[in-house]
Amino acid sequence: xxxxxxxxxxxxxxxxxxxxxxxxxxxxxxxxxxxxxxxxxxxxxxxxxxxxxxxxxxxxxxxxxxxxxxxxxxxxxxxxxxxxxxxxxxxxxxxxxxxxxxxxxxxxxxxxxxxxxxxxxxxxxxxxxxxxxxxxxxxxxxxxxxxxxxxxxxxxxxxxxxxxxxxxxxxxxxxxxxxx
Numbered sequence: 001x002x003x004x005x006x007x008x009x010x011x012x013x014x015x016x017x018x019x020x021x022x023x024x025x026x027x028x029x030x031x032x033x034x035x036x037x038x039x040x041x042x043x044x045x046x047x048x049x050x051x052x053x054x055x056x057x058x059x060x061x062x063x064x065x066x067x068x069x070x071x072x073x074x075x076x077x078x079x080x081x082x083x084x085x086x087x088x089x090x091x092x093x094x095x096x097x098x099x100x101x102x103x104x105x106x107x108x109x110x111x112x113x114x115x116x117x118x119x120x121x122x123x124x125x126x127x128x129x130x131x132x133x134x135x136x137x138x139x140x141x142x143x144x145x146x147x148x149x150x151x152x153x154x155x156x157x158x159x160x161x162x163x164x165x166x167x168x169x170x171x172x173x174x175x176x177x178x179x180x
Contacts, residue, residue: 038056102130102139131148153173
């Protein structure tokens, strides 16, 4: 199936797992003696999120949020819709937002503004992928897995129209798949 839709493998399973471990160790170091709230942005971050939190040796709280700015397209609409908000309170607490990819920056900028109104002690961003060439809104990413070029990537949680999240690595989707 993968060969039919992917142009190439961009990041292997092994590279992902090695980097997830490195990110977890850095978070442990930075949050030593603390108990952060780790907020996963659904649905794309699920695989990265679960692998990451299982390797963080700290007391932590898990929570989730679901937002949308794409619909079925390949470009952000620029309008961010909150589909599911977090369940817990973040006032006075350290928060780490875990995202699959920061592309245009609209979604993350919206989340950072929203969380800022809730008086957290701190908010940091951990993104598996950073695509700075597409950035339209400046966003600081505190923990970055990989920087990628302006290619349409899928796998390890990232999708196109709800498909391909289950690919265990990051691949570049063939143009004919999303340009039809």
